[in-house]
Amino acid sequence: xxxxxxxxxxxxxxxxxxxxLIIFLLLDLAxxxxxxxxxxxxxxxxxxxxxxxxxxxxxIHIRYLLWLKQFLIAExxxxxxxxxxxxxxxxxxxxxxxxxxxxxxxxxxxxxxxxLWVVGLSYVIGTLIALPIGIISAYRQYxxxxxxxxxxxxxGYSVPTFFTGVLLIVIFAVNLGWFPSIYDTTHVxxxxxxxxxxxxxxxxxxxxxxxxxxxxxxxxxxxSMLDNLxxxxxxxxxxxxxxxxxxxxxxxxxxxxxxVVTVIALGVPTIFGGAIITEQxxxxxxxxxxxxxxxxxxxxxxxxxxxxxxxxxxxxxxxxADILYGILDPRIRYD
Amino acid sequence: MTEPSLAPPPNQSPEQAxxxxxxxxxxxxxxxxxxxxxxxxxxxxxxxxxLFIVAxxxxxFIWSIDPTYIDIRARNQGPTFxxxxxxxxxxxxxxxRMMAGGKVSIAVGITAMALSLLLGTLIGVLAGYFKxxxxxxxxxxxxxxALPLLPLLLxxxxxxxxxxxxxxxxETGVFILIxxxxxxxxxxxxxxxxxxxxxALKEREFVLAARSIGTPSRRMITRHILPNVLSPVMVSxxxxxxxxxxxxxxxxxxGLGFPPDFPTWGRLLFDAVDYLQQYPSRVMWPGLAISAxxxxxxxxxDGLRDALDPRIRGR
Numbered sequence: 330x331x332x333x334x335x336x337x338x339x340x341x342x343x344x345x346x347x348x349x350l351i352i353f354l355l356l357d358l359a360x361x362x363x364x365x366x367x368x369x370x371x372x373x374x375x376x377x378x379x380x381x382x383x384x385x386x387x388x389i390h391i392r393y394l395l396w397l398k399q400f401l402i403a404e405x406x407x408x409x410x411x412x413x414x415x416x417x418x419x420x421x422x423x424x425x426x427x428x429x430x431x432x433x434x435x436x437x438x439x440x441x442x443x444x445l446w447v448v449g450l451s452y453v454i455g456t457l458i459a460l461p462i463g464i465i466s467a468y469r470q471y472x473x474x475x476x477x478x479x480x481x482x483x484x485g486y487s488v489p490t491f492f493t494g495v496l497l498i499v500i501f502a503v504n505l506g507w508f509p510s511i512y513d514t515t516h517v518x519x520x521x522x523x524x525x526x527x528x529x530x531x532x533x534x535x536x537x538x539x540x541x542x543x544x545x546x547x548x549x550x551x552x553s554m555l556d557n558l559x560x561x562x563x564x565x566x567x568x569x570x571x572x573x574x575x576x577x578x579x580x581x582x583x584x585x586x587x588x589v590v591t592v593i594a595l596g597v598p599t600i601f602g603g604a605i606i607t608e609q610x611x612x613x614x615x616x617x618x619x620x621x622x623x624x625x626x627x628x629x630x631x632x633x634x635x636x637x638x639x640x641x642x643x644x645x646x647x648x649x650a651d652i653l654y655g656i657l658d659p660r661i662r663y664d
Numbered sequence: 665m666t667e668p669s670l671a672p673p674p675n676q677s678p679e680q681a682x683x684x685x686x687x688x689x690x691x692x693x694x695x696x697x698x699x700x701x702x703x704x705x706x707x708x709x710x711x712x713x714x715l716f717i718v719a720x721x722x723x724x725f726i727w728s729i730d731p732t733y734i735d736i737r738a739r740n741q742g743p744t745f746x747x748x749x750x751x752x753x754x755x756x757x758x759x760x761r762m763m764a765g766g767k768v769s770i771a772v773g774i775t776a777m778a779l780s781l782l783l784g785t786l787i788g789v790l791a792g793y794f795k796x797x798x799x800x801x802x803x804x805x806x807x808x809x810a811l812p813l814l815p816l817l818l819x820x821x822x823x824x825x826x827x828x829x830x831x832x833x834x835e836t837g838v839f840i841l842i843x844x845x846x847x848x849x850x851x852x853x854x855x856x857x858x859x860x861x862x863x864a865l866k867e868r869e870f871v872l873a874a875r876s877i878g879t880p881s882r883r884m885i886t887r888h889i890l891p892n893v894l895s896p897v898m899v900s901x902x903x904x905x906x907x908x909x910x911x912x913x914x915x916x917x918x919g920l921g922f923p924p925d926f927p928t929w930g931r932l933l934f935d936a937v938d939y940l941q942q943y944p945s946r947v948m949w950p951g952l953a954i955s956a957x958x959x960x961x962x963x964x965x966d967g968l969r970d971a972l973d974p975r976i977r978g979r
Contacts, residue, residue, distance in 0.1 A: 344807060351811070355819065483705075483966075487959040489910050491917045491930075492951035495937060499944040598812075605814055606914055620815055621918060624822050632819055639812035647810065 334652055341644050348640045349400075353393050356629050399424050400634065404434050428628040436619065437635070443514055444615030448604040451535040455542030456593055462543070463550025463589075467558060468577055478547065485544025494537045494610035501533060508533050512613040534611040538604055542596065549592045553585040560584075587657045591650040598642040699971040706967020709960035716957055720766035729757045731764040731927055740943060749949055753939060758932075762949055765927035770957070772842055772912045772928070777904035779847030781854055785897055788858025789885055793866065802859070805852050813849045817911065820845045821920045834923045842915065842922075846908050854900045861893045895972035902965035906958045913954050929954045 371379075387395070403423055409415060423432040462482070466475040502510035509530050518524050557563065558581055566576045605617030612618075616635065623631035701707055735755035742750050749758035791801035821841060828837035865871060865888075874888050913930025915921040922928050924935070929950040936946040 344810060347807060348810060352816075355816070356823065483962060484955075484959065487906065487962050488955040489913060489958070491914060491933065492955055495933070495940065495947050495951060499940060499947060503941055503944060605818075606917065609918060621818070624818050624920070627822075632815075636812055636815045636819065639815060640810060643812060644810050 330652070330655060333655070334648075337648050337651065341648060345641060345644055346397075348644075349397065349637055350393065352633055352636050352640070353396060356633055357389060357392070396424075396633070400637065404432075407432070408434060424630050424634055426623070426628055426631045428623060428626045428631065433631050433634045436631070437616065437638070440614060440616050440619045443512075443613055444601060444604070444608070444617065447512070447531060447534050447613050447615065448538060448600045448607075450531070451538035451604075452542055452596065452600050454535060455539040456546055458539065459543040459546035460550055460589075463547040464554055464577070464582065466547070466551045467554030467585075470555065475551075479551070482544040482547045485540045486548065489606075490537050490541055490604075491606045491610055493540065494533070494607055497533045497537060498610070510611070512611045514614050534607055534613060537610075538607050545596070546589065546593060550585070550589050553588050554581060557581045557585040587654065590657060591654050594646055594650040594653055597646050597649075598639060601639065601642055696971045700967050703963075703967035703970055705963040706971075709963030709967070712956060712960040713964060716766060716953070716960075717770065720763050720770060723763040724760070724767075727759055727763065729760040731756060731760040732925060733757070733760075740939075742945075750943070750945065752935070752946065758946065758949065761927045761932060762929075762953060765929045765932050765950065766953060766957075768839075768922065768926070768928040769909055769912060769930065769954070772839065772846070773905045773909035773957075776843045776846035776850070776908035776912070777901055779843060780851040780904050780908075781897060781901055783847065784851035784854025784900070785858050785890075785893070787851065788855040789862055789889060789893070791855065792859040792862025793881070793885060793889065798859075801855075805855050808849070808852050811849070814911075814914070817845050817849055817915065818918065818920055821915060825920075829923075835926050838922050838926075842912055846911050850904060850907055850911075854897065854904070857896045857900060858893050861896055862889055865889055865892055895968075898972065899965055899969045902961050902968060906961040906965070909954065909958055909961075 399422060407423060424434070425431070426433050426436060429436065462478050466478040469475055498510045501507045507529070510533075512530050512534060516523065516527060516530070518527050563576060563581060566580050567573075571580075601616055604615070605621060607613070608615045608617040609621055620632065620635050622628075623635070733756060735751070737755065739751055739753055739755035741747055741755075744750075747757050747759065749762060751757055752761070787801050787805065791798045791805075824841055825838060828841045831837060832840060871884070871888055874884055879887070909929075912921060912928065913933065916928050916930030917934045919934060922931055924931070932950040933947060933954070936943070936950065940947060
């Protein structure tokens with residue numbers, strides 16, 4: 330297991346390097362010039378200086394290597410300096426956002442908590458709802474509970490989040506006025522009332538995302554439970570005189586959790602990046618919204634960094650899912 | 665699949681059984697269709713999807729108001745006989761815009777699905793059939809799966825929109841861009857499924873028999889392999905349409921899709937959000953249309969999966 334993990338980690342390095350190259354080239358070779366929108370009154374030599382200051386003067390492979398160095402060495406050192414008070418990164422150039430002229434890592438650190446709270450919470454809630462629904466649906470297959478459960482999960486899976494979000498705003502914010510339609514990020518929780526306000530503004534975005542996540546996970550859970558309920562070991566367990574509770578919740582559930590756990594692990598990267606649309610609908614200024622605004626503003630370093638961070642997370646959680654698979658299922662051995 | 669199924673059709677009721685010996689051998693697709701019909705959701709989904717297609721194709725001939733015709737005096741109207749779905753902030757007829765938008769959305773969905781299916785099947789068959797290509801092609805698939813797709817799609821649309829619009833005109837350029845962008849970011853699942861199926865098929869006797877009479881690889885693939893991987897491909901086709909419609913409307917919703925005067929369902933929804941407080945119904949129609957289409961396509965996929973699975977069919 331350990332050697333497998335190590336091998337996969339080593340294999341992840343060329344993958345990530347290749348992805349970083351794709352992201353870099355895609356952004357770099359694309360038509361369009363970041364200085365194209367500057368006023369025409371700026372003399373050409375000043376314009377050349379501006380291009381130089383944005384790091385556009387050198388040939389492409391040098392710029393790629395410089396970007397890698399900034400991203401992989403300078404930024405982590407800066408983050409460590411900040412956390413432990415050391416000064417390893419003295420004088421190293423950071424990845425600077427073109428939009429705000431501040432280091433990209435700082436802005437991401439500011440935006441991270443909102444995304445983690447709203448999207449992370451919705452993922453946890455979605456999973457917690459989905460598991461029991463999937464279990465009961467499979468156990469009572471074709472019952473009314475199952476019919477309703479599969480229909481709702483089909484709807485949650487098919488209706489895009491930008492429509493559910495807008496629909497909720499129309500019903501609960503515009504017509505009923507129960508919840509605010511815009512997420513106020515500057516709100517600070519100090520006492521019970523402000524906590525209640527925080528809960529109220531989080532209800533709608535969390536619900537939209539939780540419905541979407543729960544729909545997907547409960548479909549997997551139901552399918553996996555159904556696969557296992559028909560197996561011979563279930564009949565054996567029943568024949569041994571075990572109670573239904575033990576059979577379903579211990580024998581079947583444990584086995585059918587194996588694929589579901591990996592599905593849940595694979596969905597984690599979307600917490601950080603995926604909820605772009607929901608964040609846009611409810612005006613939560615998290616990472617997804619940061620990506621959108623920097624795309625609008627042609628802020629290439631920010632887009633590169635964010636996309637690359639998402640790629641790192643996806644590769645990492647793919648690895649986590651594979652390792653979990655090996656840990657949970659003793660039949661799977663990678664060595 | 666080319667060979668007719670000679671086994672007696674399993675899903676006939678007992679009273680039909682005496683005639684069975686006389687009946688002509690049933691086509692396999694007939695069985696699939698019979699099983700498909702029993703899946704209520706799928707059948708309903710097919711009717712809904714069919715109605716949508718008919719509405720967007722034939723509708724504009726019956727309801728012949730130009731979707732881009734601006735009648736500023738009739739703006740922001742509620743439902744009337746002249747405008748059954750009301751008008752928007754410039755007085756354009758919503759029904760006509762919904763039909764024009766639906767045509768684009770469904771066209772994008774089907775074209776992008778076809779492209780991703782073509783890529784996925786090609787890569788899957790090549791990887792499964794030729795051992796030498798298996799490693800590199802599957803690594804490529806893994807690599808694509810590790811890309812953050814929605815961010816990349818957004819970036820691609822942002823970067824290439826101007827260039828393509830300048831070359832092919834604003835509408836065609838964006839259409840090509842979105843179809844290609846969705847197509848090359850969604851072929852991976854199909855490729856994996858097809859590869860798995862091809863690997864299993866390659867070990868079957870009929871392939872061995874075909875090879876023993878000297879069938880060349882090209883004909884082997886087109887005659888023997890491709891017809892047998894048709895069912896997983898059809899299922900991923902339906903899921904691909906749903907996925908492409910959602911992605912296109914998400915891009916339009918984020919303001920990175922088609923140009924403003926060119927309606928698609930996502931674009932209509934995006935435009936209507938600004939008037940959410942005053943005219944919530946304008947958000948409903950495009951949203952409901954997207955949801956109903958995707959839901960029906962997903963149900964068709966579910967039904968097809970059951971109908972094409974010979975273990976389920978006939979039970």
